[in-house]
Amino acid sequence: MNELLTAVSAAGPLAAGWSIHGLLLRRRLTAARHDPLSGLWTRDAFEARAVRTLARRPHVALLLLDLDGFKTVNDRHGHAAGDAAIRTTAAALTTALDGRGGAVVARLGGDEFAAVVPLSDPAGLPWLLAGLHDEITAPFRYGGHELRVGVSIGAALSSDLNAASRTPGDGVLGVLLRLADEAMYAVKRDGGGWHYPAAGVPVAGSTAGRRTGRPGTHTTLRKGAA
Structure with a gap:
């Protein structure tokens, strides 16, 4: 019995050490998944969670904001001041x-x-897009100044997708990212605001996975209109 107690006592500090090590490791992994400036998810963490959400919900909006x-x-x-704008935008998105x-919600990098x-x-x-636009473009205070940024928001809805909107090798997330990216770029060229293209609007061509902005692939745009 004494030998057993001795062994348990000796193992105690070792077990405690491993417990602390595991806690620190989990904290480091959690920190790596969050952008240090905004506190939002990073791109990889966002995509992993987005795939799960898309698989579980029938109507999911994917939004890209610049x-x-x-x-x-x-x-x-x-x-x-730019850092303050990033933090303010992150807070506005989180609150909304x-x-x-x-x-x-994620920060993809820079000001994106x-x-x-899920809807x-x-x-x-x-209404969601209009509300987000108003929240993000509201003025904020920094260094005694009232500052403001605009935003261009492109949206795509999972339940709008059909076979014609997909290309070989693209999952649902990939298609929605391309659709939202094209919509965001189109409204940015129009001066900012938000855009949710009608279902069935074809995806413009892309180069290296990025938008090329080819004309004639979107419905007529009005700033802040669907």
């Missing part, structure tokens, strides 16, 4: 999507963001 005027804020007020079960948002009623997507 800030307008971000370089001007950086140039006029310094990179710290709070309470929407299954929503996932993404989100997947109970797809008809509500334009």
Whole structure:
């Protein structure tokens, strides 16, 4: 019995050490999945969660967002002001999507963001986009100045997809990313706002997985209109 107690006592510090090691490892992995500036998910973590959400929900909106005027804020007020714009945008996205079960928000890099948002009623997507646009473009204070950035938002809805909109090798996430990317670029050329193209609108060509902005592939756009 004494030998057993001695063995347990000796193993205690070792077990505790491994427990602490495991906790630190989990914390490091969690930190690696979050962007340090915005606190949002990174691209890889976002894509993994987006795939799961798409598999479980019938109506999922994928949003791509690119800030307008971000370089001007950086140039006029310094990179710290640009960082504040990124943090403010992240907070606006998090607040606007709070309470929407299954929503996932990420910073893809630079001033680009993404989100997947399950919808109970797809008809509500334009109102969601308009609300996000208003939240993100609201002025914020930095260094005694009232600053503002614009945003271009492109959206695609999973339940709009059909066989004609897919290309070989693309999963649902890949198709939605291309559709949303094209919609975002189109509205950016129109001066910013948001755009959710009608179901069945073909995807413009892309080069190296990025938009090429070929004309004639979208419905007529009006700033801030579906």
